Amino acid sequence: MVILDVTIINVAVPVIGRELSASLTGIQWITDGYTLVFAGFLLTGGVLGDRWGNRRVFCAGVAVFTVSSAACALAPDAPVLVVARLVEGLGAALIVPGSLALLQQTYPERDERSRAFGVWGSMAGIAASAGPLLGGVLVSTVGWRWVFLINLPVGAACLMLTMRYVERSPRLPGRRPDWPAQCAVVAAVALLISALNEAGRRGWADEAVLAGLGLAAVAIAAFAVRERLARSPVLPLSLLRSRAMSGGAVIGLLFNFAFYGMVFTASLDFQHQRGYSALSTGLALFPAAAMTMFASVLSGRLSRRTGDRPLVVSGMLLAFLGLAVWAAGGSTLAYPLLVAPMMAAGFGTSFALTGSTATVMGAAPGSRSGTASAFFNTTRQVGSAMGVAVGGSLLASATVYDTGLRTAMAAFALAYLTAAGLAWLCVPSKAERA
Structure with missing residues (x-):
């Protein structure tokens, strides 16, 4: 449900924006408001899971998520x-830390845990591809409100099964x-995402945008x-201080920034520039997300x-x-030429997810599994929100549309390249893992 609500909204927000008379900034907030709170409170979700039990907090999160989905609809x-x-x-934010911590608890042996993380990643991939x-389909048939109503039966089943x-x-x-x-985490995330969202309307050199970025750094x-002074940080x-922990978290931030930024930017491009319907946009984006279905499972098996x-x-x-190919071709590329770049981004992101997850979770003691899971997913969701904000802002602020699209795709490609370099330095090799 959590990942589905990240990707399913991308094809729905243009229609929601038209029906509810929302601006581009409003559309970004419909997408990023969810991700902002998700990222801001993940660490608290992890601590509460360690304190009260991960299953209890997980179930509470499912209940909150399900009820609020009805309010969205x-x-x-x-x-x-x-x-x-x-x-x-x-x-x-209450669901995700518990999900990984419960897997960590259930599968203490490393190889079994890697396979479990692979299944966890493939479930996220199925949601990403189906979104x-x-x-x-929902927007084109029964309307955008069913994008949220679909969570109700899933949430109820999840609670009963758990x-x-x-x-x-x-x-x-x-x-x-x-x-x-x-409070400092929430302030940092809110200020950062607000500044990036407003950059598209105000410009990157605007005083309010620069002030927001500066205050985010202060937070x-x-x-x-x-954290240095707290008795119980x-x-x-x-x-x-663990290279695997901090490096793996930054890698997660970078590939989420690139992948979800690409999906959001492509959705706007397909509907606003190419004239695709919501259903056609979903079909057009499917190659990117479809590759995530099996890449996580494959990497979980190969990691042994x-x-x-x-x-x-x-x-x-x-x-x-x-994405380097997309950045080079820009808006002039016909859709068939975009299929391979989107498939490469989807496969590569999901292929790296299992290894980066195992790296972060393996670097933490069992008593801190909820905190480690929360930290890793916080950085990932901050990356997602940044990708949406940067992609939308670059399209909105560019005087020439093609320049904005090329710049966005180049930024996402550079994030992937940086993640590859960090992975070489921070992710343990097979010999180090043994």
């Missing part, structure tokens, strides 16, 4: 929809949320200082033979080549 205007998406993001197509089949997880009552640090610094700085480093590096290089 009933929203009469754009502001109400944005608020409902914020609450939905809070539910997602644009399912969104197009309560029946997932064992209770241990609780650590001494683990308390660090609310000053949490990050305040978080670091608080939400994210112990000792974890960040090769280790994680070759898989992450090769996945990022493949995705880089795909």
